[in-house]
Amino acid sequence: GDSVTQMEGPVTLSEEAFLTINCTYTATGYPSLFWYVQYPGEGLQLLLKATKADDKGSNKGFEATYRKETTSFHLEKGSVQVSDSAVYFCALTTPGFQKLVFGTGTRLLVSP
Amino acid sequence: DTAVSQTPKYLVTQMGNDKSIKCEQNLGHDTMYWYKQDSKKFLKIMFSYNNKELIINETVPNRFSPKSPDKAHLNLHINSLELGDSAVYFCASSQATHVPHEQYFGPGTRLTVT
Numbered sequence: 163g164d165s166v167t168q169m170e171g172p173v174t175l176s177e178e179a180f181l182t183i184n185c186t187y188t189a190t191g192y193p194s195l196f197w198y199v200q201y202p203g204e205g206l207q208l209l210l211k212a213t214k215a216d217d218k219g220s221n222k223g224f225e226a227t228y229r230k231e232t233t234s235f236h237l238e239k240g241s242v243q244v245s246d247s248a249v250y251f252c253a254l255t256t257p258g259f260q261k262l263v264f265g266t267g268t269r270l271l272v273s274p
Numbered sequence: 275d276t277a278v279s280q281t282p283k284y285l286v287t288q289m290g291n292d293k294s295i296k297c298e299q300n301l302g303h304d305t306m307y308w309y310k311q312d313s314k315k316f317l318k319i320m321f322s323y324n325n326k327e328l329i330i331n332e333t334v335p336n337r338f339s340p341k342s343p344d345k346a347h348l349n350l351h352i353n354s355l356e357l358g359d360s361a362v363y364f365c366a367s368s369q370a371t372h373v374p375h376e377q378y379f380g381p382g383t384r385l386t387v388t
Contacts, residue, residue, distance in 0.1 A: 196376075198379075200315075204381060204382075205278075205364055205379040205380050205381045205382050206317075206364065206366075206379040207379070208376055208377075208378070211376065249315055251317065260305055260307075260322055260324070260329070260330070260368065260370060261307070261319040261322060261330055261332075262309075262317075262319065262366075262377055263319075264316070264317040264318070266314070266315070266316055267315040267316070267317070269315075
């Protein structure tokens with residue numbers, strides 16, 4: 163079945179450091195890919211998305227590029243802030259299936 | 275303007291009880307979902323309804339029964355609660371005709387079974 167694999171956390175960084183959170187996927191169809199973010203005590207918010215190969219999703223300084231050849235959708239940010247501390251989920255949907263399949267989430271902790 | 279709302283936010287109850295969680299969306303979406311997030315933050319879909327019709331039912335015990343009175347509401351009723359039902363339950367909605375199926379999530383209901 164379809165699945166998403168994320169790097170284990172927590173990822174601990176100092177403010178202004180560069181962030182990468184790895185995400186790879188397995189899907190039978192041609193998936194759409196998402197990153198969701200969950201701030202402490204809150205629900206999930208869509209951070210960015212990509213629907214086809216080589217698409218780059220971006221939002222709030224975060225970026226991720228849909229790489230079909232490596233089945234990856236790594237999340238990056240050039241300079242993290244304390245306010246970016248949250249849990250980040252990589253997810254996919256495949257055509258005809260309306261459910262999101264999530265990775266296990268990666269907790270990011272940013273210290274001043 | 276709350277897009278997807280859930281009530282209650284917290285629910286503490288004893289084993290064996292029956293409880294309900296309510297969800298409402300004001301986005302005009304036609305599809306709604308219930309997800310369960312366990313203590314390790316793992317998220318898994320439970321149910322999905324499109325235009326009040328059940329379209330996804332992911333091997334959830336039949337103690338869980340979703341009900342969709344209209345497109346804007348999807349409630350979750352749980353019978354005979356067990357300790358393992360303790361989790362955070364998220365409601366979400368999307369528009370089936372919008373590809374990809376971006377889903378908008380509610381704030382979650384933290385259920386604790388003692």
